[in-house]
Amino acid sequence: MTTTALRTAPPRTPRLGTGIGWRPEIADAVERMPGIDWVEAVAENLCPGHLPESLLRLRERGVTVVPHGVSLGLGDADRPDEDRLAQLAARAEALGSPLVTEHIAFVRAGGGLTASPLLEAGHLLPVPRTRDALDVLCENVRIAQDSLPVPLAVENIAALISWPYEEMTEGQFLYDLVDRTGVRLLIDVANLHTNHVNRGEDPARALDELPVEAIAYVHVAGGVERDGVWHDSHAHPVPEAVLEILTDLTSRVDPPGVLLERDEDFPEPDELARELESIRAAVSRARPNPAAPATPAGAGHRRSAEAATPPSDDGPAARQRVALAQTALLSALVAGTPVPEGFDRARLAVQSRALLAKRADVVAKVAPELPVILGSSYRAEFLAYANRRPMTAGYRADALGFAGHVLRAGGPGDEEARRELTRWWVDRSGSRPPSRHPWSRLVRSVRVARALRSPG
Incomplete structure (x- = not known):
């Protein structure tokens, strides 16, 4: 195969x-x-x-802070939301960041393109590696690039499920994305390991094919295997297999940065420090020799100009086809509709349960009072609620909807808990905080009572 350089050079990180x-x-x-x-x-x-004081102190010491988005939905069939882009831009400017990052994933589906209700996944789901999905992703990335004050880097995600009838490998898909948009890459080596276990994809082949010179930085994280499925938990130590992929990557290119991710079950600081040392050691083992002759990264399997996927000329039609496919998948995952043709039913069931579990966990984080008020029954009650009601408007609205449902159903059984849950719901059910004036509180209480009597 004839090798070629990227047509659109990403900005330097x-x-x-x-x-x-x-x-x-x-x-x-x-x-x-x-x-x-x-x-x-x-x-x-x-x-x-209102940035956290800790981040401000780090900034004063000269520590760079990079905002990492999780909800933009660059892989959605719809164009990126202008308000979300503006908020991401504002965070980058407030932090003085040299770049911002997001994910190559879809997070919502339905809506106008499919004339169906909008559904929220509450999680990062894989886009199909097809020409249609690539066209949509490239256009969405360009829209985001035009709206952001600093360069954008996009991350490969971990997945429990595979799309049928894909037309490209992950490396080919990422190469063409960079080639057509000039976007930088955030490569998560833990996600390469996850996709190796869950989807049989070879991490070395992915590194062979993707443009490693476009890497802005690298993520390293831990996970856990249950029943033959690897869960990218960010709550466990980094396994040796992930460190080996990191060493392989850094033998090909010297990435500008490497970062340890941990989101749950935080260990003692000494253990975090040891994990950072193991990451530094993995990088050092493969640090490229500066005296060695320069060889284009991934030259052995680089996509040729002839093989690169050209953009199609039917953008609106491609968006609609992607929208229909993503809506069918997400509806099967969160609303119990039939599984689309070609998907592994057992693996979709695993993904569906994982989405429900994450939904319960995140609602407990954004509304920590709910598990306290409901006690040990919180999780079972929330899962029963969520299993019949797909998320449509984000986690904070989900928390309010759940609390209102519990109150309408006559719970909690304990009278004091019911009063506390009612106060919580009243305080958060409006667009503005409730007034301290007694008449305003009375009017609000009447409105709340009417809302709670309505079915839901």
């Missing part, structure tokens, strides 16, 4: 070094941890006008 995912639960530990060059923070958890 500054050297980042070794970093860790900043989370409120480990903010103090991250500030005290030596050798942290930069951090990454979930963009949706930040308010530009």
